[in-house]
Amino acid sequence: MSDTIDLIEWIIGSGLSGKALEEIVGTLSKRLIKLGFPLVRVSIAMPSIDPLQRGFSVSWSKYSPVATEVQGHDDAGEDMFVRSPIYYLLSNDLLHGRWRLAEDDTSSFPLLRELSDLGATDYVIKLVAFPGGTALAGVGFSIAVDGSEGFNDQQVAIIEKIMPALALVCFQIAAMRVATDMLAVYTGARTSGRILSGQTRRGDGTAIYAAILLADLKNFTSLNERWPAERIVAWLNEHFEAVAQSVEQNGGEILKFMGDSLLAIFPADVEDPADACRRALSAATGAMDATVTLNQARYHSDQPEIPIDIVLHVGEVFYGNVGAARRLDFTVVGRAVNEAARIEKLADDVGHSLLASADFVAQCPDCFHKVGNFALKGVAEPASVFAWGPPTFERE
Known part of the structure; x- marks a missing residue:
């Protein structure tokens, strides 16, 4: 006994x-x-x-x-x-x-x-x-x-x-x-660790420097009018999986899904953010390639192709709890996030699907070219916007 x-x-x-x-x-x-x-x-x-x-x-x-x-x-x-x-x-x-x-x-x-x-x-x-x-x-x-x-x-x-x-x-x-x-x-592995360590009150968080990746599926709203919801959700999940794999493979973390968009960050060293920016760029190009593969398969099976726009930016953000007292979202907010969202709206106008800010391109200058200066809503100064890939020229 x-x-x-x-x-x-x-x-x-x-x-x-x-x-x-x-x-x-x-x-x-x-x-x-x-x-x-x-x-x-x-x-x-x-x-x-x-x-x-x-x-x-x-x-x-x-x-x-x-x-x-x-x-x-x-x-x-x-x-x-x-x-x-x-x-x-x-x-x-x-x-x-x-x-x-x-x-x-x-x-x-x-x-x-x-x-x-x-x-x-x-x-x-x-x-x-x-x-x-x-x-x-x-x-x-x-x-x-x-x-x-x-x-x-x-x-x-x-x-x-x-x-x-x-x-x-x-x-x-x-x-x-x-x-x-x-x-x-x-919430993501990095964010969940912060929550479990006790950062659970509204306003808990810290200012961090990070590369930002904002991805948005194009023409997704119109699909809801022509296809049943279960098909829409399946396609949405396929694209999010493709982007998520590329983000995670490059050391980033997806913070939130917002309808047909997602937001990811790559925490950076404020004194030397180049590494985080390079990883964010690798994630973005990997996600673009995966999207092309998905759409090629859809084309051959008579399903709609769903392109994607991606914006890259870098800057200081508040990383922490935002929301109501009993319903919080652990996310990032700040000027850099707002600027990335504004730049994304320019993708159709400039005819490019992978855009970046001047601050981001300063860390990853290779293969970006400037497409113009644009006034962004809520931002005092015009922003220089760059597109991935060599410039294209129209023949006279």
């Missing part, structure tokens, strides 16, 4: 100390072996609300180190889930299951056949529901042994006793994972 109490206290302490689930699974397996469990495999599985994965499991095996396996939302992930013991339990409103692998029919479960091939004789799985009714439904804890008699009564009792503590720790890990991963999905 004292060994079981010690194990429960260790599980709770591990959760309070913020240990990773991988470390907990690895050490838990070693402690169960010391308690006499002839372990083959120990696994903890939980669902996820990440847009790219339906769930994940962390497993220790007698024959391999601790590993994390992610199940996606694709057909392979769905098939893996449907053929799992967890799905069987959920489909039959059960919270626990036990298979004696040498005696019971395991043909429907690839995992159990695999364990049997490894010499496992007995498999137990238990589910514990999380509170709150969220998509984080609960945790599944499974354990397989290879002793000739399988689990004895004392070992089954130990599993029962440690489950509440283990489920509590897993709930804490899952909640923190949601807070960090999903906040990053909705």
Whole structure:
């Protein structure tokens, strides 16, 4: 009994100390072996609300180190889930299951056949529901042994006793994972870090110097009048994905999507912003190339082409919380953001899709040419605007 109490206290302490689930699974397996469990495999599985994965499991095996396996939302992930013991339990409103692998029919479960091939004789799985009714439904804890008699009564009792503590720790890990991963999905990795560090009050933030990328899909409003909403959303997502990949590959962060536009920043050294500007330019040209590829595919499938305009600028912005007391947006505001938005409106007039300010071009002069000086609404002085690529000349 004292060994079981010690194990429960260790599980709770591990959760309070913020240990990773991988470390907990690895050490838990070693402690169960010391308690006499002839372990083959120990696994903890939980669902996820990440847009790219339906769930994940962390497993220790007698024959391999601790590993994390992610199940996606694709057909392979769905098939893996449907053929799992967890799905069987959920489909039959059960919270626990036990298979004696040498005696019971395991043909429907690839995992159990695999364990049997490894010499496992007995498999137990238990589910514990999380509170709150969220998509984080609960945790599944499974354990397989290879002793000739399988689990004895004392070992089954130990599993029962440690489950509440283990489920509590897993709930804490899952909640923190949601807070960090999903906040990053909705706000960006850099911004989510600031929010989690405590910058949560309206007005919290700081002045930073940054290269700014503002992208806007052209003729998108007219498409809404001719195509159903689900097609529009699918095309919008394709373009945003193309731009986002290029931004992230070049070290930028998308701060917001605004209808058919997006705003991204590349934090810069105020004394030497050239590197941030070069990365922003690389992101912009990569996004333009990806858009061309998308539109070529659309053209060949009789779908509408959707061009994109991109503006590059650099300057000081306020990076922080803006909004109402209980509904905040962590974004950038300031003169540089306003100027970028005004320059974007000139794209059709000057006949170029990738424009930049004079301040930006001063850091990345190659392959830009001036298209004119323009009065920008709300800006006192006319702005010099540049276009990407060599100048074009009309023949006389």
